[in-house]
Amino acid sequence: MIKRALQHTFSLLNVDHVRLTSRWNYRNIISPYYRIYYIDGGAGEITDTHAALKLEPGFLYIIPSFTLCNLSCSHSLSQYFVQFFEESSDGLSLFANNRTILKVEATPLDVMLFNRLLEINPGRGINRSDNPRIYEKDIFYKEYQDLNNQQSTGAYMETQGILLQLVSRFLNPNFYQHHEKNVIPVKIMETLSYILVNLHQDLSVIHLASRINQNIDYFSRQFKLYTGARPVNYINEKRIERAQHLMATSRMTYSEISVQTGFDNLSYFSKTFKKFTGMSPREYKKQIYTVGFNHIN
Template sequence: MYRILVVDDEPMIRKGLQKLIGESDHSICHAETADNGVDALEKIAASCPDLLFTDMKMPKMDGLELCRQINERYPDLPIVVISGYGDFEYARQCMSFGVKEYLLKPVTKAAVNKAVSKLISGLESRRQAAFIPLSKTEEWLNQLQDGIWHLRPESIKTAIAGMERYCMASKLDVRMISELSQDLASKLLDRLNARQVYPFEAPQRQAKRDNAPFSSLIETAAGLMEQLRIKRKGNLKEPVEEAKVYIEKHLNRELSLEEVAEKLGLSPSYFSQLFKHMTGETFVQYRTKRRMEKAKLLLSIPHHKITDVSAEVGFADHPHFTKTFKKYNGLTPSEYRESLGIKG
């Protein structure tokens, strides 16, 4: 479906042309209007129409200046000029700004039909030539999702730069890139919510929109990353790495998985799965292993009593410490010390 913007300062002419365009092709889903060039540029930035029909003589910004600015900002937006001027030089100036069709007033239904049909045919050809494989969009989504989840803005910039290069090589126009950007932004939000770790909301767009090809995607990625920073309570490190640091600092007490998950701002069930996936060990297995490694280090220091070592690695029950140590090292704490030539 295609969207068309009609620009004319005369309400009756504007509405009549809007109706003619809508009747000319069933693939046109919406024909919006603007009453001058300034208004038109704002609506183009907001909604990215597929085609533009504009009058020449208008207040604030005339049609010629509008065509010039569109040619600079949106060179792929097809323009049809409708004017009461029959002067060839005026038409020539319009054509130099990329205008595709020049219709003289009063326009006829046949002329509008012909112009719309011709331009839509051109758009169809461009869209077919600019097909993007699903595998490529999946690759981009994975890169973006990974960059956001691990709070790596540079990875996101690199991914988007790669998209821009691909789109330029594929000769996608501004309209197609804008649609792709919005589609990727929507899917990215869905992907992050599908993790069922945090609820994410679509970031609000800024009032003044950037005309960069991937502006909506850039804004969405930045907004989602900021939401994630807040949910993680400012923790910018890899969640599992941060968990390891926290565990290390608290080996002297019975640290729970729920406490560490809360510290990281993650749900306990997700944190448990993530930790096992990233380390190959459960939280309890990793915590116990680190306790035993610290116990070996402390036992190698002669003046440390075994009961003190037991307490320093979080075991209030000394027999339980002895049993666990032997399970991991094949020796009891006393036997381990003897193997090091330490008595007592």
């Protein structure tokens, strides 16, 4: 009997039903978490590097983590939204090959799932000021894990199930292109896990190859074959993703984050951060704390 194990789980960040105004207008947004919207009134628009999608009633939309996009509302927009972090056993995102916004027609079950998610997770909306002087002092993302830990086992499992069901709506093979890879060799898979656990340590190609007793050139070719990236690029990408996560969930300074993510100095960290995100750490931090504030209940 063949058994399948889920490799991806999700941690709830926020869920709410809001009425947005024209103040909901942001460009070049990139976040370390997923967003799913269900639109039940009004109109808006999301654009990414590939296309522009109209936000219209009766549809679900997903913005995968680390997807660059623009958000706008010309007059008014009523939406359910949920924001959540992804964890995976192999460190590879479910949407690693699909960093694009997807849209599907909603069903009555989708609406029921959103309402149930709100019912079992009260007070998980974004009810903060859009004044930078306030949100810089009160980093609200730090609270999400404590709230998840306080859930009863039943509520936690039901929340997980609902998030899995909502995400599954976007895995239709007609538009979700999952690029199946060959089975990753044990040594490469173990190296991926080692990298994620040790982002703050020395991760030179020489070190990674020697710890699994492989020739440097052979290791580099194998690594690129199964991950699609050279070791240095893969490591820097994971370090910047970790830095984005720390910016959203901690009070660490940029210097502390650069150390925690393995960069030799703040200047190199800032340069690499901008290369991967298109903005400086300061610009990025400001945008992740302002998106979602400008709404009226």
